[in-house]
Amino acid sequence: MDSPTPKLIHYRTRGSNNSVFPGAHLSRMQGQGFVFREHDTFIRTLDQKRIDIHATLRNPMGEIMVKTFNQKSTISINVIADLSASISAKTDLDKLQIIQNLSHSLAFSARAYGDRFSFTGCNDEIDQLRSMPLSRDVSQIDKLVENLQEDCLRGSATALPKAHTTIGSRQSIVFLVSDFLLPRELLTETLNSLASHYVIPVVIGRDQNLPGNVKRGLVSLLDSETGKYRKVFVRPKLLKQYRQRCNEFYASLMNYFSSHQLRPLLVNKAFDADEVSAYFYS
Numbered sequence: 001m002d003s004p005t006p007k008l009i010h011y012r013t014r015g016s017n018n019s020v021f022p023g024a025h026l027s028r029m030q031g032q033g034f035v036f037r038e039h040d041t042f043i044r045t046l047d048q049k050r051i052d053i054h055a056t057l058r059n060p061m062g063e064i065m066v067k068t069f070n071q072k073s074t075i076s077i078n079v080i081a082d083l084s085a086s087i088s089a090k091t092d093l094d095k096l097q098i099i100q101n102l103s104h105s106l107a108f109s110a111r112a113y114g115d116r117f118s119f120t121g122c123n124d125e126i127d128q129l130r131s132m133p134l135s136r137d138v139s140q141i142d143k144l145v146e147n148l149q150e151d152c153l154r155g156s157a158t159a160l161p162k163a164h165t166t167i168g169s170r171q172s173i174v175f176l177v178s179d180f181l182l183p184r185e186l187l188t189e190t191l192n193s194l195a196s197h198y199v200i201p202v203v204i205g206r207d208q209n210l211p212g213n214v215k216r217g218l219v220s221l222l223d224s225e226t227g228k229y230r231k232v233f234v235r236p237k238l239l240k241q242y243r244q245r246c247n248e249f250y251a252s253l254m255n256y257f258s259s260h261q262l263r264p265l266l267v268n269k270a271f272d273a274d275e276v277s278a279y280f281y282s
Contacts, residue, residue, distance in 0.1 A: 006105040007273035008112055011173065012280050013075060013198055037068045075172055076118065076134055077110040078197075079103050080163040082178030083121040083130060088153040089179075093205045093269065096153065099177055100145045101271040102202065106175065107141035119144055120163045124155035131166065157182055164193040175265075177202040180253055191260060200279075201257055201264040206250055 039055050042048070042064035055065035079102070087095045103119055110117040119141070121130035130152050132140050157178065167174065174197045180187065191199060216236070220229045232238075257264050265279050 006101075006108040008277075009105050009109040009273050010277040010280065011077070011106075011109065011113075013173065039065045040068050042066050074113075074115050076116045076167070076170070077106050078117075078134075078167045078172050078174045079106060079119045080160065080167075080174060080176050080194075081119065081121050081130075082157045082160065082180075082182075083123045083127055083148075083152050083154075084157040085123075085154050086179055086181050088150055089205075091205060095179060095204050096148060096150065098204050098267055098271045100148050102175070102177065102267075102276070103148075104141055104145055105271075105273045105276070107138055111136050111138050117141065118167055120166045121148070121152065122157055122159040122163055123153070124158055126159045126162055126166065127152060133166070134168075158186065160186060161189040161193050163190070167197075169196055171196055171198070173198045173200065175200050175202050177204065179203070179205050184256065187256070191262075199262060201262055202267060203253070203264050204267045206266055206268055 039052060042051060045066045045068060047066050047068075050067045050069075052065050052067050055067075056063070059065055079099075081099050081103070083099075087099070089095070107117040107119075114136075116134040116136055117132075118134040119130075119132050121127040130144065130147050132144050160176075160178075160182075174194055176190070176194070176199055178201075180201070180203055216234050218231060218233050221232050254264065263279075265276065267275075
């Protein structure tokens with residue numbers, strides 16, 4: 001049985017991109033578009049279809065003037081996903097399923113726009129079995145989603161700064177998907193490596209990482225990154241301190257993104273393509 005068709009995500013860039021290939025997005029490249037660029041002389045453009053009589057009459061040198069336009073161009077969509085062990089943490093939100101659904105919808109949407117899509121999975125290393133190069137072949141993402149299972153979530157996300165090598169330097173939209181329970185130095189290194197791209201941090205499960213109904217007394221807590229259990233005597237004061245530190249961590253994370261002129265996309269419930277589209281138009 002075929003999987004249902006994903007819902008289209010209406011994405012766009014914050015400004016014009018520099019792709020030379022015609023597509024659906026604003027571009028800085030001159031071509032056969034509809035966005036006025038500037039006037040130029042006929043002798044340089046040789047475009048008799050766009051001769052501007054008014055501009056020609058105003059030209060003090062008597063040159064024939066032509067309107068030039070910016071074409072619309074393609075832009076690649078790249079998902080760089082944190083596949084570390086913390087994504088497998090047992091909460092009310094299935095983080096891995098959000099990565100699957102988001103990637104599936106973005107691949108479908110990229111094809112609809114005439115763009116290419118890639119996926120790079122990162123834990124201790126770049127997971128080649130859970131990655132795909134830039135392509136318009138949606139069938140590849142179906143195979144990729146099938147491979148995104150619990151057994152691929154392991155270790156930490158130390159390979160994130162290397163992910164830029166899989167997407168090249170040409171300007172693109174990068175969805176950096178993680179719970180962002182990362183060392184700040186690792187995050188900084190990752191963002192610096194993606195400086196030539198439009199980066200959208202997708203923060204999954206922020207509210208799910210705050211403690212809810214935790215039993216009091218002696219409990220065993222699992223560290224998702226190491227896979228080891230630790231005995232902790234849970235007291236009301238300890239829970240209060242933990243909640244406070246969680247809130248401080250996420251407030252600091254939002255301030256960090258703001259200082260890098262990034263606006264995160266927060267996903268605290270089941271994936272909704274319309275909410276992702278709304279991000280680009282709000």
